Amino acid sequence: MSLAxxxxxxxxxxxxxxxxxxxxxxxxxxxxxxxxxxxxxxxxRYELTMLQAALADGTADRHCLFExxxxxxxxxxxxxxxxxxxxxxxxxxxFRFGTEELDWLHAQSVVDxxxxxxxxxxxxxxxxxxxxxxEVFFPQSPVMSVEGTFAEAVLLETLVLSILNYDSAVASAAxxxxxxxxxxxxxxxxxxxxxxxxxxxxxxxxxVGGFAGTSNLEAGRRYGLATIGTAAHAFTLLHDDEEAAxxxxxxxxxxxxxxxVDTYDVRRGVQNAVRAAGGRLxxxxxxxxxxxxxxxxxxxxxxxxxxxxxxxTVTSDLDEYAIASLAAAPVDSYGVGTSLVTGSGxxxxxxxxxxxARADSSGVLQPVAKASTAKTSTGGxxxxxxxxxxxxxxxxxxxxxxxxxxxxxxxxxxxxxRPLQVPLVVDGAVDSRWVGSYGVQNAALRxxxxxxELPRGARRxxxxxxxxxxxxxxxx
Numbered sequence: 001m002s003l004a005x006x007x008x009x010x011x012x013x014x015x016x017x018x019x020x021x022x023x024x025x026x027x028x029x030x031x032x033x034x035x036x037x038x039x040x041x042x043x044x045r046y047e048l049t050m051l052q053a054a055l056a057d058g059t060a061d062r063h064c065l066f067e068x069x070x071x072x073x074x075x076x077x078x079x080x081x082x083x084x085x086x087x088x089x090x091x092x093x094x095f096r097f098g099t100e101e102l103d104w105l106h107a108q109s110v111v112d113x114x115x116x117x118x119x120x121x122x123x124x125x126x127x128x129x130x131x132x133x134x135e136v137f138f139p140q141s142p143v144m145s146v147e148g149t150f151a152e153a154v155l156l157e158t159l160v161l162s163i164l165n166y167d168s169a170v171a172s173a174a175x176x177x178x179x180x181x182x183x184x185x186x187x188x189x190x191x192x193x194x195x196x197x198x199x200x201x202x203x204x205x206x207x208v209g210g211f212a213g214t215s216n217l218e219a220g221r222r223y224g225l226a227t228i229g230t231a232a233h234a235f236t237l238l239h240d241d242e243e244a245a246x247x248x249x250x251x252x253x254x255x256x257x258x259x260x261v262d263t264y265d266v267r268r269g270v271q272n273a274v275r276a277a278g279g280r281l282x283x284x285x286x287x288x289x290x291x292x293x294x295x296x297x298x299x300x301x302x303x304x305x306x307x308x309x310x311x312x313t314v315t316s317d318l319d320e321y322a323i324a325s326l327a328a329a330p331v332d333s334y335g336v337g338t339s340l341v342t343g344s345g346x347x348x349x350x351x352x353x354x355x356x357a358r359a360d361s362s363g364v365l366q367p368v369a370k371a372s373t374a375k376t377s378t379g380g381x382x383x384x385x386x387x388x389x390x391x392x393x394x395x396x397x398x399x400x401x402x403x404x405x406x407x408x409x410x411x412x413x414x415x416x417x418r419p420l421q422v423p424l425v426v427d428g429a430v431d432s433r434w435v436g437s438y439g440v441q442n443a444a445l446r447x448x449x450x451x452x453e454l455p456r457g458a459r460r461x462x463x464x465x466x467x468x469x470x471x472x473x474x475x476x
Contacts, residue, residue, distance in 0.1 A: 039091040040101050040122070043158040045110060051151055052115040060118075060151040063365060065357040065381060068130070068144035068160060070137070074172075074346035076463035079454060081175045081447060082143050083205040084167030085133035086439035088160055089430045095159065097122055124152050128425035131384075133434060134171075134208050134446035135420060136454065138397045140470045142382045142421070143351070150358065157353040165351050166198065167205040169343035173320070174209025175451060176344065177336060179459045180324040185212035185333045187228050189315070190341035202341040208443040210451075211340075212333075224437030233287075236263040246276035256282035258313060261298075262289065270298055274305045283311040283332065291316065292329045299330035319344050320461055357381055357404065365404045378472065381407045385417040386453075386468075394453050394468050402475030410475060 054060035073080055097105075097119040106116060126148020137143050144160065146153045178186050188206040191199035203219030213226035220227035231249055239245035246259055255277040261269030261284045273284055284302070286294050291314045302310050311332035319339035326334075339345075354377050357365045367379030382401045389395050398417060400410050412419055424431055433442060451458075458467035 037094055038096050038098055038101055039094045039159060040097045040119075040155075041104075042091070042162065043155065047155050047157055048105070048111050048115065048119075050154055051118070052111045054150055054154075055114055055118060061149050063359040063363070064148065064150045064153050064355055065365065066146040066153050066157070066353055067142050067356045067377075067382065068146075068164060068351055068353050069140055069142055069377075070350045070352070071375070072139050072350065073466055074343075074349070077172065077346065078458045078460070078464055078467040079136045079138060079172075079175075079451075080168060080349055081171040081209055082131050082133055082135050082137050082164070082168055083171030083208040083443065084163040084201070085130065085144070085424065086435045086443065087163050087167060087201065087204070088144075089128075089424060089435050089439075091159055091163065092124055092128075092156070092425070093430060095122070095124065095156070118151065122152075122155070123428060124148065124156070124425070125428035126152050126425070127423075127427065129421050129423050131420050132422050132443070132446045133439065134443035134448075134450065136447070136450045136467075137168075138466045138468060138470050140378075140399055140472070141397060142384055142399065144424075145382075145421075146353075154355075161351055161353050163201070165348045166343075167201055167208075168349045168351070169347050170202045170205035170341060171209040171447070172346065172349065173340055173344035174206040174211055175447065176320040176459075176461065177318075177323055177334070177340065178210030179451070180320045180327070180461065181334055182327070184331065186323070187211065187213050187215070187313075187333060187335045188337075188340060189215040189229070189335045190337035191216045193338040194341040199341065204440060206340055207440055208447055210444065210447065211336075223440045225440065230258045230285075231260060233260060233263045236260065242269060242272050243276065246272050250276045255280040258283040258285050260285045260287060262287055262294075266294060266298065267301065270301050271305070274302070274307045274310070279306055281307055281310045283313050285313045285315060285335075287315045291322075291331070292326055295326070295329040295331050324461060352377075367401075367404075380404065383407055383410055384420040385412050386420055387416050388418065388453065389416075392453060393455050395455075396468050397470040398473055399470060400473045400475060406475040 102116050102120055105111060128146050130144035131137060146156060188203050188211045190202055194202055199216055200219045203214035203216040203225060204223050207225055213228045214220060215229045217227055219225050230253060236242055236245040242264060249257055249259065259273040261273050270284060274281055284298060295312055298312055312330060313333040313335060314331050315335035317338060318334055318336045323334055354370060355368055356379050357367050360366050369377045369379035378401060380401045381404050382399050385398045386394050387396045387398055400407060424434055454467050
């Protein structure tokens with residue numbers, strides 16, 4: 001499976017000076033923008049300056065183990081959802097320092113010539129393991145471990161965190177929304193509320209968290225997601241009247257389309273919509289007003305007109321609380337934008353990438369840990385498992401640490417524990433199960449199963465502690 005650069009995008013051929021409102025001519029003509037394919041500069045400067053110093057003092061080749069985890073969940077959240085793992089692996093395949101990157105680093109005097117020479121041949125040859133994408137996580141969960149030389153692993157810190165923190169925030173919000181919606185589908189439509197590339201990532205993460213589709217075509221193309229969308233208020237306003245707009249849309253898209261009925265008067269809009277589709281209208285969309293009250297009135301009106309199979313979808317600044325408040329309303333699906341792509345109040349997961357073990361002068365891996373107040377971490381290799389009760393409900397997260405060899409060889413000692421970590425990269429080779437459209441499907445399935453295993457109270461939207469406690473077990 002090929003690993004496409006998730007950061008690549010090319011403007012369409014029509015993106016010319018003339019299309020931007022200027023007269024095309026010799027002074028304004030330019031070729032379409034072709035972004036650099038490399039992901040290597042999606043990082044912070046100090047990753048490279050640390051590398052320079054380590055190359056100089058001889059520690060760059062020390063075997064190291066870095067770990068990604070969060071110290072706490074956002075306030076009020078009972079669990080997090082890991083997303084972005086597949087994007088990390090895709091970005092890893094493009095983490096290369098080409099001529100353009102090296103020339104720029106040299107021109108800016110970021111690092112010395114020896115470091116540039118190392119970067120020119122950079123390839124990650126280490127190992128990455130972690131929770132399967134879509135898995136739920138809790139404070140201290142070791143969601144990803146990156147193992148290799150210091151030089152290889154330290155350069156990935158910023159890229160890994162920028163992807164996992166954002167994607168997991170969106171997926172965590174999406175999970176709360178789809179949980180509140182129960183069996184009614186949620187549709188992602190937040191592209192216009194995010195950076196154009198963040199919008200693609202958000203659509204992917206939303207599907208991991210249970211969303212049924214997205215309005216974003218690039219996300220659909222890149223990850224095989226179902227795409228949705230018909231018309232906005234502008235299409236209705238374009239025409240002389242609502243009847244003409246609806247007739248045009250039905251003629252173009254068929255009677256099974258969704259008609260937006262609140263541009264003018266909702267009741268009249270429903271009448272016009274049913275008339276335009278000949279009683280076979282697929283759905284109507286409500287985008288303003290008191291959605292709960294309107295949904296009841298519209299459902300009654302549709303039934304009175306014989307449109308019993310016509311569905312109702314609602315949009316308009318929805319979040320998990322608004323979705324929950326509509327549980328008793330005759331709504332068939334929800335369209336969510338702003339709250340979803342901004343993490344619904346928690347735009348990051350607070351994940352960190354910490355060195356937890358490194359080889360000493362004799363080559364033996366030793367645990368290391370930061371001891372700063374309020375930012376402590378536990379050194380050493382870790383493996384994780386989840387414990388279940390007799391009903392198959394999760395009761396605790398078990399994180400095992402201790403002597404490196406003992407942790408490496410540890411296996412779940414009873415049938416109540418499910419190991420959580422899977423191999424993602426082995427000796428530099430990416431496991432293709434986690435990338436591309438297949439990776440998204442796997443992640444969405446893993447999330448459905450993992451969320452179903454949580455205690456029933458885990459789905460409550462009220463503030464509370466993590467759904468299950470994290471227990472650290474130290475081996476001798």
